[in-house]
Amino acid sequence: MDRTTRIAVVGAGLGGMTAAGLLQAAGFTVSVYExxxxxxxxxxxxxxxxxxMLVMRRLGIEQALSAIGLHPDAFVSRKWDTGEILFELPLDAGREAHYGAAYINVHRGDLHAVMETALTRGSLQFNKRLRALDDTGDVIRLEFEDGTQAEADLxxxxxxxxxxxxxxxxGPGRPQYTGQIAHRAVFPSALLNGLPIRACTKWWGEGNHILVYYMTQTREEVYLVSSAPQAEWSEMTSFVPCDRDExxxxxxxxxxxxRQVIEAAPEVTKWPVFARERIPCWHKNRIVLLGDACHAMKPYMAAGAAMAIEDAAVLARCIGEIGRRGPAESFAWYEANRMPRVNKVQDISSQNIWLRQPVDPDWLFKYDACQIPLVAPAAAAPAP
Ligand SMILES: Cc1cc2nc3c(=O)[nH]c(=O)nc-3n(C[C@H](O)[C@H](O)[C@H](O)COP(=O)(O)OP(=O)(O)OC[C@H]3O[C@@H](n4cnc5c(N)ncnc54)[C@H](O)[C@@H]3O)c2cc1C
Known part of the structure; x- marks a missing residue:
């Protein structure tokens, strides 16, 4: 597509930041509104x-992330009561070479700080909550809650x-509450009183589970994230404090x-898990969706952000390399190349089976969204 196309990215989450960085690198003028x-x-x-991490390499921030994130030696699955190891997926240096890049655990706040460095200075604006879009046919007008406006071609x-x-x-529609919540806690590892724990363990219960992992190279903080049923979510906020006894x-x-790990957590929060029904189209005219905006899924494969980031990389290629006949062509290629893979990940995430038992993750980990040959829409086949 013509490099004079002005692109507005709404949302500076992991998907939006990746799309903006890669589109800027391809020569487009991109503004991000958060x-x-x-x-x-x-x-x-x-x-x-x-x-x-392969996409982060293309963004030029792989090394910076690799330096702050924790490189787990393995992803360990254990049975909730006996502690029996159900499966251990090695993630050591040898596996890094096999997959083509590292596997890291990282703090989301640290991640955003690094990702911001991949954007053109001044292209990200905060306090810009989108209120309305008006596609006039020539340009799209964006209106924000603070009363300001902007214009874009895409x-x-x-x-x-x-x-x-x-x-x-x-058209209007709300995400569905899945009946599941996630507990989250971050606390200093010193509170474990010397208890040795593995870098990344998922404890599989009956109807619930909990992941425990370090997020930084220094291992000074432990992170817990769970899944547990809760019939309703009526809060108007994205999370609430959780009573420790509960x-x-x-x-x-x-x-x-x-038990020793969770008892060490001084404060816990509770987050609702929402998802969206699968949809057959992710665009309209010059407006296109990526990540959770079009395929929010249960987070049980730890791959929702990964899919948003891969979407961003493929979308940037389809806009930059394809679409001489306009955005409809770019978006048709984007959907054809992304939907089969995203659907597969969404299905596995819903079943909550990923890495519980031995599995070959090559199809997920070795996918390089920046280099994989793109297939024409009619030729797109289901993901392997
Ligand atoms: C408990 C839990 C654990 C998870 N763990 C993992 C994991 O380990 N690995 C993984 O890959 N995924 C994980 N996920 C999923 C992952 O967090 C999401 O899939 C991912 O963040 C989606 O990225 P996104 O860029 O599409 O959207 P988001 O990250 O949600 O970003 C959207 C951005 O848009 C902004 N925004 C919203 N509305 C407006 C508006 N009107 N105007 C302007 N800006 C707006 C928001 O403030 C936000 O910054 C987890 C999810 C949960 C719930």
């Missing part, structure tokens, strides 16, 4: 598997599970090692 006042170091970690909706941009593509009771009967 509703938050600033990036905050919220208490949460994230796994970045090698397929994500809009990328990277505004997450509650996407406003999605309403302009598909949290501990959910994991009653778990193995003593896990």
């Amino acid at each position: 509703q938050a006042a600033a990036f905050s170091r919220i208490g949460a970690g994230i796994h970045f598997s090698s397929n994500v 809009v990328v909706g990277a505004d997450g599970v509650n996407s406003k941009v999605r309403e302009f593509v598909l 949290f501990l009771s959910v994991f009653d009967g778990y193995h003593p090692e896990l």
Whole structure:
């Protein structure tokens, strides 16, 4: 597409930041509009598997992330009560070479700080909560809650599970509460009183689970993230504090090692898990969606952000390399190349089976969204 095309990215999450950085690198003028006042170091970690790190390489920040993130020697799956090891996926240096990049655990706040360095200075604006989009045919007008406006030739909706941009593509609709919540806690490792724990362990219970991992090279903080059923979510906020006794009771009967870890957590928060139904189209005219805005999924494969980032990389290629006949062509290629893979990940995430038992993760980890040959829409086959 013509490099004079002005692109607006709505949402500076992991998908939006990646899309903006790669489109800028391809020569486009890109503005990013984010509703938050600033990036905050919220208490949460994230796994970045090698397929994500390959995109970070293209963004020029792989080394910086690799330097702050923790490189686990393995992903360990254990049975909730006996502690039996169900599966151990090695992630050591040898595996890094096999997958083509590292697998890291990183703090989301640290991640955002590094990702911001990949954007052109001044192209990211905070306090810009999108209120309306008006596609006039020639240009798209963006209106923000603060009363300001902007113009673009193409809009990328990277505004997450509650996407406003999605309403302009598909009409009104809310994400569905899945009946599951996630507990989250971050605390100093010193509170473990010397208990040795592995770098990254998922404890599989019956109807619930909990992941425990370090997020930084220095291992000074431990992160817990769980899944547990809760019939309703009526809060208007994205998370609430969780009563500690309530949290501990959910994991009653778990193995003593896990109990010792969760009992060390001084504060716990509770987050609802929302998802979206699968949709057959991710664009309308000059507006296109990526990440949770079009395919929010249960987070049980730790790959929702990975899919948003891969989407961003493939979308940037389809806009930059394809689409001489306009955005419709770029977006048709984008959907054809992304939907089969995203659907597969969404299905596995829903079943919550990933890495519980021996599995070959090559198809996920070795995928390089920046280099994989793109297939023409009619030729797109289901993901292997
Ligand atoms: C408990 C839990 C654990 C997870 N763990 C992992 C993991 O380990 N690995 C992984 O890959 N994924 C994980 N995920 C999934 C992952 O967090 C999401 O899939 C991912 O963040 C989606 O990225 P995104 O860029 O599409 O949206 P988001 O990261 O949600 O970003 C959207 C951005 O848009 C902004 N925004 C929203 N509305 C507006 C508006 N109207 N105007 C302007 N800006 C707006 C938001 O403030 C936000 O910054 C987890 C999810 C949960 C719930």
